[in-house]
Amino acid sequence: MARTQSGPGTNRRAFLRNVGLTSGAGTMFATMGALGLAPTAQAAQREQPFRALGASDFTLTGRGAAKVVVIGGGIAGLTTAYELGKAGYDCTVLEARDRTGGRNFTVRGGDTTTDLYGNTQTARFAAGHYMNAGPARIPQWMVTLDYCRELGVPIEAFTNVNADAYIYNESAGMTKPMRYRTAKADVYGYVSELLAKATDKGALDKELTASDQEQLVEFLQDWGELGDKLTYEGGERRGYSAVPAAAGTPGVMLGDIPAASEVFASGVGRYFSFEFGFDQAMLMFQPVGGMDQIPKALTRAIGARRVRTGAAVSKITDTGSGVLVTYTQGGRTKVVDADYCVAALPPNILAKVPHNLGSDVQGALKAITPSSAAKIGLEYRSRWWELDHRIYGGITETDQDVTHIWHPSYGFHGERGVVIGYYNYDDDAESYAKLSLKGREERAVAAGVKIFGEKYRTELASSFSHHWRQTPHFEAAWHDTPGGPDDVRYKPLNEPTGRVYFAGDWLSYTDAWQHGAFTSARKAVTAVHARVLAS
Ligand code: PHE
Numbered sequence: 001m002a003r004t005q006s007g008p009g010t011n012r013r014a015f016l017r018n019v020g021l022t023s024g025a026g027t028m029f030a031t032m033g034a035l036g037l038a039p040t041a042q043a044a045q046r047e048q049p050f051r052a053l054g055a056s057d058f059t060l061t062g063r064g065a066a067k068v069v070v071i072g073g074g075i076a077g078l079t080t081a082y083e084l085g086k087a088g089y090d091c092t093v094l095e096a097r098d099r100t101g102g103r104n105f106t107v108r109g110g111d112t113t114t115d116l117y118g119n120t121q122t123a124r125f126a127a128g129h130y131m132n133a134g135p136a137r138i139p140q141w142m143v144t145l146d147y148c149r150e151l152g153v154p155i156e157a158f159t160n161v162n163a164d165a166y167i168y169n170e171s172a173g174m175t176k177p178m179r180y181r182t183a184k185a186d187v188y189g190y191v192s193e194l195l196a197k198a199t200d201k202g203a204l205d206k207e208l209t210a211s212d213q214e215q216l217v218e219f220l221q222d223w224g225e226l227g228d229k230l231t232y233e234g235g236e237r238r239g240y241s242a243v244p245a246a247a248g249t250p251g252v253m254l255g256d257i258p259a260a261s262e263v264f265a266s267g268v269g270r271y272f273s274f275e276f277g278f279d280q281a282m283l284m285f286q287p288v289g290g291m292d293q294i295p296k297a298l299t300r301a302i303g304a305r306r307v308r309t310g311a312a313v314s315k316i317t318d319t320g321s322g323v324l325v326t327y328t329q330g331g332r333t334k335v336v337d338a339d340y341c342v343a344a345l346p347p348n349i350l351a352k353v354p355h356n357l358g359s360d361v362q363g364a365l366k367a368i369t370p371s372s373a374a375k376i377g378l379e380y381r382s383r384w385w386e387l388d389h390r391i392y393g394g395i396t397e398t399d400q401d402v403t404h405i406w407h408p409s410y411g412f413h414g415e416r417g418v419v420i421g422y423y424n425y426d427d428d429a430e431s432y433a434k435l436s437l438k439g440r441e442e443r444a445v446a447a448g449v450k451i452f453g454e455k456y457r458t459e460l461a462s463s464f465s466h467h468w469r470q471t472p473h474f475e476a477a478w479h480d481t482p483g484g485p486d487d488v489r490y491k492p493l494n495e496p497t498g499r500v501y502f503a504g505d506w507l508s509y510t511d512a513w514q515h516g517a518f519t520s521a522r523k524a525v526t527a528v529h530a531r532v533l534a535s
Contacts, residue, residue: 050522053087053529065089066532069325069338071313074102075514076503077344078298079147079521085302087529092336093302094327096312096473101295103134103474104514107377107464108290115470121437124379124462129411129418131377132291133466134477135514136406137284142515144294148287151297158286159409161275162394168451169399172267177396177451182238182254183268185225189232190260192224200230233257271397279513286409294514312473316341316355318498340531341500342524344517346370348476350502357500360492367489368506370476372469374429376444378421379462383414384455400447401428416461421448425477433467440465478505478512485509501528 058065065088070077073095081091093100107113107123108130114120125131137158138144148155163184166177196217198204204213220226225235234257244251258266274280287293299307308329315326323341327334343350351365385391385407393409406420421444422432432440441463448456468477483489485507493502503524505516 050519050526053083053089053525055086055088057087057529057533061533063533066339066528067337068092068340068342068528069094069323069336070342070344071316071325071350072102072344072504073097073100073295073299073307073309074344074504075104075295075298075517076505076521076524077102077342078295078302079518080342080344080503080525081302081306082298083522083525084528085306091302091306092338093307094311094313094325094336095307095309098309099292099295100299100307100309101292102517103468103477104291104295105133105466106290106292107131107133107466111464113466113471115433115467116472116475117433117470119437121464123377123464125377125418125464126379126416126461128414129379129416130290131375131418131420131464131466132286133375133377134468135291137280137286138514139279139281139284141278142510142513143518144514145285147294147298147518148285151294151301153293153297154288155285156288157409158284159393159407160280160282160284160395162391162407164389164391165394165407166389166391166396166451167268167271167398168396169267169270170450171399172265174266174268178266178268179239180394184272185235185237185239186232186258186263187269187272189224189226189234190263192220192226193230193232194260196220196224196226196230232260267399270399279510288410313345313353316343316353316357316500318356318500320499323499339499340528342503342521342528343500344503344521344524346474346476346504347479347506349473355500357496357498358492361496361500364490364493367482369480369482370469371426371478371480372429372433372467373423373425373477374432374465374467374469375423376421376432376440376463376465377418378441378444378448378460379416379418379464380455380459381416381461382455382459383411383417384459385417385419385452386412388455389452396451398447398451400450401431402444402447403428405448405451419448421445421463429467429469429477432465433470437463437465481506481511485511 067090068084070081070091070093073093077093078100081093084091109123109125109127112120112122137160145155163179163181165180167180167183168174168177199213199217208216224232225237227233236253238254240251240253242252275282311327311329313325313327317324323338325336325341347365347368348370351362391407392412393407396405398405401424402422403424406423408417408419411417424432432443435443445457445460468474490507493507496502501524503520505511505513505520508516508520510516
């Protein structure tokens with residue numbers, strides 16, 4: 001339950017937009033974990049271990065492997081074919097698009113997309129530059145990293161939080177951006193001061209013993225960099241206007257320390273708890289050269305001949321003794337006849353495919369609703385954020401509708417670079433989607449200029465925007481699974497009675513993460529294999 005709340009599922013909007021305003025869900029989860037109320041990832045994994053299949057599974061039993069048709073070549077579908085393939089299953093993956101990976105989509109120069117509004121765009125990014133339009137960051141605890149290791153996909157650090165990135169809350173009346181480090185020094189400083197003073201005045205006498213209070217105040221003095229009188233007076237943590245250097249150059253600390261009321265009114269602390277989240281805490285990682293190195297490696301491991309691209313499924317029929325999957329490829333209608341099927345399409349797309357799996361399956365698919373998210377990649381001729389602002393990766397946060405501005409975590413000190421000019425959700429993503437391609441770029445650039453100045457416009461070389469809700473074959477960035485994936489209404493998907501199994505991040509406690517797709521696929525593979533061995 002705690003996991004559902006910290007993910008983008010039930011409480012997505014509240015979490016994504018207001019984390020830090022409310023008591024952070026991640027903090028709550030961590031607290032519950034500490035109290036022994038929530039399982040840790042390790043404990044959860046211990047409860048449901050995945051045993052990778054192997055060739056001996058059938059050679060030892062003298063049985064033959066079955067034929068499995070996998071619908072959808074995203075992470076869940078590819079993982080299904082990859083894991084089953086290890087035990088000799090004969091898998092065929094049907095993928096509607098011309099590439100595998102699903103929402104794991106890395107955009108490079110030359111890539112072309114057409115959205116549901118009919119906007120066609122071709123990325124013009126220079127060689128070696130890319131944007132991860134879908135997944136872009138991997139926490140250390142997620143199984144995604146195990147697949148990177150197993151498949152030989154090299155990884156590098158992804159900077160999710162950077163003390164030198166900016167915070168800019170326009171609606172709070174900020175007239176210029178503030179560095180994360182400055183905001184943290186001020187917020188932690190004043191929170192510490194107030195709590196220390198309240199303690200000093202006896203406000204916590206009922207809660208804490210005298211010695212506990214002493215320990216608390218000692219902690220607050222250090223955490224908030226308080227002076228002897230328990231007051232916050234700024235300090236080097238805020239940063240410098242001229243940095244310390246050689247003898248004779250002690251540096252000039254930032255002046256104009258705002259009053260406590262100004263700090264709280266500016267809302268600069270509204271997003272601090274983001275980095276406490278179980279999903280979002282540093283360190284995080286990304287594959288070197290783009291997130292799609294993962295599906296590329298999976299596709300290679302499965303064997304290209306088993307993966308049919310440009311193959312859109314038009315009908316699923318469970319015959320009782322097998323599964324017939326009808327699809328069109330190159331204008332021709334074809335059928336795959338298999339023993340079992342794993343359907344790994346997004347639920348909103350799967351619900352549109354005619355099938356005979358029953359109204360309970362259809363009802364479950366329909367109960368899961370699609371959500372919006374979008375990104376625009378802004379390619380710049382120079383890396384002015386490194387040169388002028390000394391920002392090497394990380395995220396600038398703003399309450400403008402661009403929401404998050406990502407500084408690239410690769411290509412440091414290179415000539416050019418791709419900044420994510422917006423990563424937004426829901427209504428913000430929808431309102432950008434309705435604009436022309438040029439209009440999206442202009443609005444994103446106008447928001448960035450307010451934070452970074454004119455170079456945000458003048459250094460721009462090209463842009464590419466991607467809106468998942470408006471992308472054919474997906475029509476969603478991720479999904480809302482009301483009640484969580486174990487709600488009784490999804491039983492027909494989690495424990496199917498026929499020969500069609502289901503997999504996807506949307507059937508996991510980590511929707512909107514590849515980890516959800518990987519683990520859901522492992523669950524489907526385990527179920528199919530148990531059934532085959534028992535049959
Ligand atoms: N995994 C996505 C991301 O990191 C979506 C997501 C955001 C999921 C926030 C959970 C919390 O951006």
